[in-house]
Amino acid sequence: MGRLALTLSLMLCAASVAAQDFATLKGHGGPIMGIAVSPSGQVATGSFDNSVGLWTGDTPRWLEGHAAAVTALAWGPEGTLVSGGDDFAVRVWGESPRVLGQHQGKVASLAVSPDGRTVASGSWDGSVMLWPLDEGAGTALPAPGAGVNALAFDGPGTLYAATMAGALLRYDLTTGEAPVAIVQHGFGINRLARGPGWIAYGAVDGGTRVIDLTTGAQIADLTLDRRPILAMSYNPPSQQLAVGDGEGYIMIVDTERWQITRDFRATRQGPVWALAFSPDGSVIHAGGLDDVAYSWPVELLDVFEPGISGERSFLRAAETMPNGERQFMRKCSICHALTPGPSRKAGPTLHGVFGRPAGSVPGYSYSPTLDDSDIIWNETTIDALFDQGPDHYIPGSKMPMQVIAGGSDRADLIDYLKQATKGE
Ligand code: HEC
Incomplete structure (x- = not known):
C-alpha cells in the first residue's frame, strides 16, 4: 500500500475509534x-x-x-x-x-x-x-x-x-x-x-x-x-x-x-x-x-496471575482451561465473538473465520486495509498475524498492536479457534 493510502486509512480508522x-x-x-x-x-x-x-x-x-x-x-x-x-x-x-x-x-x-x-x-x-x-x-x-x-x-x-x-x-x-x-x-x-x-x-x-x-x-x-x-x-x-x-x-x-x-x-x-x-x-x-x-x-491488558516464584505463570488457570482457550479469553474475547450474526464487540465475529477472505463479515465496517486485502484467513495467515503483529501484517488495521511471542501459544490458540469458530 502506498504511503498516502496508508496515512489515509490510519486517519479513517482513527476517526472511527471510540473513546475506550x-x-x-x-x-x-x-x-x-x-x-x-x-x-x-x-x-x-x-x-x-x-x-x-x-x-x-x-x-x-x-x-x-x-x-x-x-x-x-x-x-x-x-x-x-x-x-x-x-x-x-x-x-x-x-x-x-x-x-x-x-x-x-x-x-x-x-x-x-x-x-x-x-x-x-x-x-x-x-x-x-x-x-x-x-x-x-x-x-x-x-x-x-x-x-x-x-x-x-x-x-x-x-x-x-x-x-x-x-x-x-x-x-x-x-x-x-x-x-x-x-x-x-x-x-x-x-x-x-x-x-x-x-x-x-x-x-x-x-x-x-x-x-x-x-x-x-x-x-x-x-x-x-x-x-x-x-x-x-x-x-x-x-x-x-x-x-x-x-x-x-x-x-x-x-x-x-x-x-x-x-x-x-x-x-x-x-x-x-x-x-x-x-x-x-x-x-x-x-x-x-x-x-x-x-x-x-x-x-x-492481560490479567496477572502470580505463580509460585512471583513470575507470570500459566499454571493455575491451565488446570481449569486449556491454553488455547485461555489465549483467546485473555487476548481476543474482549473484541471478538465466536457466534454467527452481528455482535456489539469492537471486532468482527470470528465465526467461520477459517477459509474466509479478510474483511468479509457482512455488516461489519472494516478499515480500508482489510476491505482491500486479499488475505484468506487460515492457520498460516492467523499465525503470521500474531507472529508479526497486526501493525506489521496488516498495517493500518484497527486491530491493536499485539504479538503472541510463543509459537506454541499461537498454535494452541489456532487449534482452539478451529474448533470454536465452526459451531452452528
Ligand atoms: C481491541 C480489540 C481487538 C482485540 C483484542 C483483538 N482484535 Fe482482532 N480485530 C479487531 C478489529 C477492530 C478488527 C477489524 C480490523 C480492521 O477492520 O482493520 C479485527 C480483525 C481481526 C481478524 C480479521 C477478521 C476478518 O474478518 O477479516 C482476525 C482473524 C482477528 N481479528 C483475530 C483476532 C485474534 C485471534 C485475537 C486475539 C489474539 C484478536 N483478533 C484480538 C479488534 C481486536
Missing part, C-alpha cells in the same frame, strides 16, 4: 520519553525529536523550542504545560511560551506544586530548582548529593527527590533545610509516584517498593524479575499504580490491596519510558522506542 478503544498517537519523529495528561484528559508527549506534542484526539500540535530531546513533562494550572529536556532547559507553554530556567545537565524530572504556583525541576547535574510559575527567579534547594531522576510533591511544603545514588530524599520546603534520606536503595532510583500517605519508587535493579510516608516503613514490595523501572503513574480515582520497565512491560497495581492486577508486554521492542493515566484511570498512555504513543484501555 486502543489508539495510537502518531507523528513524532523519534522515541517518546515523556507523557503527561491534563486534568481534562489532554495528552502531551515529549520526544527525542525535540518537540512536545499536544494532542486533540489523535491530531498533534507541535510545540517547538527545545534544542534537544524532551525528557520530562508536567501539567500546571489552567492548561499550563512545563517541559524539560536534554538541552538542560525548563520551558513553560501556554499563553506566552518561555524558558523558565536552565540547569547544567539533563532535566530528568518536573513536578508542579499542588497550589500550582511552583515548578520543581530535578537534573542530572545534581541540583533541584524551584521556579515560580508567574514570575521571578528560580532558587536552588540544598544539594541532593547526586543526579536527580524523579520528584514528587506532598502538599506545597514537602518535596520528595530520588537520586542516581539510590537515595529517596525528603525536602521540607518551609525550613529550607538539607534533605533527609528516607530510603537508601543501593541502586539508582528512576521514578516516584505519590499516593495518599505513601510513595512508590522504581529503581535501576528493578526494585519496586512502596513506603508509608508517616512511619517510613515499607508497605509493599512489587518487585518482579524485570529491570530497570523507567516509568510510573498513579491515578487517584481508580487507585491504580502503573509501572513500566526496560523490557517493555506495563504492570498495573491495585493500591487498595497492593496487588498486581495486570501485566502486559506493551511495546514491540525496547523499554516503556513514559506512562500516564487518563483522568478516570480507564486508559493508560505509554511511550517508548516506537515513534508512536499507545493508549491502552486498562481492561485490555
